[in-house]
Amino acid sequence: MPTARDVAKQAGVSTSTVSRVMNHDPRISPETRDRVVKCIEDTGYRVNQIARSLKTNRSYTIGFLCPELSNDFFMKIAEGIEMELGKYGYSMVVCSSNGTIQGEEERIRLLYEKCIDGLIVIPATNSGSHYQWIKDLRIPVVLADRLAEGFSADAVLVDNFNGTYLAIEDRIRQGERRIGYIGGDLALTNARERDDGYRKALESYSIQIDDSIIKYGDFHTESGYSKMKELMQQENPPGCVFIANRYMHVGATKYLIENTAPSEKAVSIVSFDDLELVSSLGFCKVVVRQPTLEIGITAAKLLYDRVNGEILPYPQIIRLKTELHKI
Amino acid sequence: MPTARDVAKQAGVSTSTVSRVMNHDPRISPETRDRVVKCIEDTGYRVNQIARSLKTNRSYTIGFLCPELSNDFFMKIAEGIEMELGKYGYSMVVCSSNGTIQGEEERIRLLYEKCIDGLIVIPATNSGSHYQWIKDLRIPVVLADRLAEGFSADAVLVDNFNGTYLAIEDRIRQGERRIGYIGGDLALTNARERDDGYRKALESYSIQIDDSIIKYGDFHTESGYSKMKELMQQENPPGCVFIANRYMHVGATKYLIENTAPSEKAVSIVSFDDLELVSSLGFCKVVVRQPTLEIGITAAKLLYDRVNGEILPYPQIIRLKTELHKI
C-alpha cells in the first residue's frame, strides 16, 4: 500500500505536491505534474480515502437503509441510487433493518460512526422519531417510498392516492361494482394512501364500501394468498380485487391459479406493480406502475443537493407519477 | 459531533482513558469507567470509525460486488453476508459492476481506496485476472456463485453438476427421453457445470445428445422466453426442458402460458431455482434448489476468517449442496 510519501520520495517532491497533483490543483508546473503522475503510476499509488475523510470531514459514502435486501422493489431503488451517486464518486453502504425499529436504530448508529455524508431510508414502520437523532447530527436524511410519523424530512414518494383512484375508476367504468381490496399494513403511509384512493374512488361513484371485501395483509406473498382465499371463500365474493403491491399480487394470483377452473377466470385483479408472468396469466387487467428506479435516482439527487449545501425549501416532498397500464 | 477529547475534558481524564473505555480495556478502575461512561452518554459521543480505521488499518467494512442489484438471487446472497458479518460489526458497501469487466475494475479501485477489509464478488464474466490486483494488495477476496478464469481464490459455490445431473436423471427415470436444454452463457462457470451435468446424465443413460434442442440464453427472462419459443416451434419439440436458472424459467414459462392450450400442458420443465407462482402453474415438475442465503453466509464466514488471519489451506473452494425438489 504505497502512500503519498512514497510517491513524493520517488519523485523528489514533497507530499503536498503529490496531494496537489491528486486534486488537480492548477498552480503546479506541467513538468512537476508529469513527473509525479509517472511516479503515481509506477508505484500504483491510490489515495487513502479514509485519511482524506478524516481531514476533509467527508466520506463520500452514503447509507441506504431498508427493511430487507432480498426485495426487488427496494433493490431497484438501490440501483437508482447507486447509478446516480456513483457518478460523483460516492459509494453506498447497504443495511437491512429487518423491518424493525431496533434494527433501524442500530444501523443508523453504525452508519453514523462510519461518517456517512447522508442517508436514504425506506422506513420499516410508521414511526420515525428515531431518525431525528442522526438528522440533528447534521446528516441529511431522505425518505423513500414512505413517510414516517413524527419525523419531517425530505422524501421521494409516488402518487399512491391518484394511482389507486384511477385504477379503481377504470374498473368501475368497465362495469365492475363489487371491487374487493387487499391492502398493506395501514401503519405504512403508502398503504394508507392507496387505501384512501380506493375508498375515494368508490365514494365518487356512489358505491357503498363493503368492509367484508376489504382485507389487510403485510405486503408479502403469503398474505396475498391467504387474503385472496378469504375473499373468495365468502358466499358473495367480489368480481374484481385490487391488490396493493406486487408481492401480495403474486400470492393472490397463486391462490387463483390453484383454485380457478381454467374456463371461468371469474375474478379479475387490479394491482399496484406487476411482475413478469403475472400479466400473461389473464387475471390481471390493470396495473398501476410506479417508476421504481426513478425513486432511487430522485432520492439520490436530492440527497446530493443537501450534502452539498444546495439551498432548497425544506422539506422537499417529491411525488413521482404512477402510470395506469392496461393489460 | 463530540469527540473523545470533549468526553475526556468533561470527565477530567485523558483521551486514552476514553479510548480504553470505548474498547473495553479491562485494566481500568470501575469508578473511572463509570464516570467516563456517564460523560459518553451525556455528550452522545460515538467513536469516529474513520479516525479509528486510520490508526488501526481496519475499516470494518467489506465490499460486495455483483453484476446487478435488482436481482433476487444476488441480493439473497447479500442478505446472508450482511447477517453474518453484521454480527461482528462489519458493514457492507454494495456495488454493481453492470455486468462488465470495466465496471468491476472501476468498483474494485473505488473499494480499495475506501480501505475495505475484504471483498466478496460475483464475477460478471469468466475473466478474473483483474481481481489479482486487489488481492496482491493483501485484501482477501472470496468469489461467490461462480469461479473466474485466470484467478485462483477462495470461493463458495453450489454443486451445479450433481444438481443438474440428478434432475435430469429423475426425468429420464420418469420415462422422458427427449429432454431439451436452455442454458446460460457458457463463459460462466456455473452455466458450464450445469451443462456438463445435463450432458453427462444423458450419456449415462445412453441417450443421444441432440444439439437442436439445446439452446443458450443469458440467464435473463427474455432469453428464456425466446429460447423456449425456438424449442417449441421445431417440428419435433422436446417433451421436457431443463432450464438453467430462475429468470429464464420465468421467461420460458411465460411463453408456455401464452402458447399452450389449457388442456395439453405437453411440455414439462425442470429448472435450477424456482420462483413463487411457477410451481402452481403445472409445467414445472422438478426444481434444483440451491441454498442461496447460505452462499452469502458461508462466503462471509470465509472472508471473516481470512481477514482475521485464520490459517486455512488456500484456496478454499466450498461447494454447497443443492436439493432436488419435486413439485
Next chain:
DNA sequence: CTGTTAGCGCGTTCAC
C-alpha cells in the same frame, strides 16, 4: 491503573 507522546495518511495553511 492512568497520562503523555507519537503517528496513522492526508489536505491545508503559510512561508519562501
Next chain:
DNA sequence: GTGAACGCGCTAACAG
C-alpha cells in the same frame, strides 16, 4: 510553483 509544519480523531507504546 513548492516545501515545511500542523492537525483531523483515534489508538498504541511507553512511562510512571
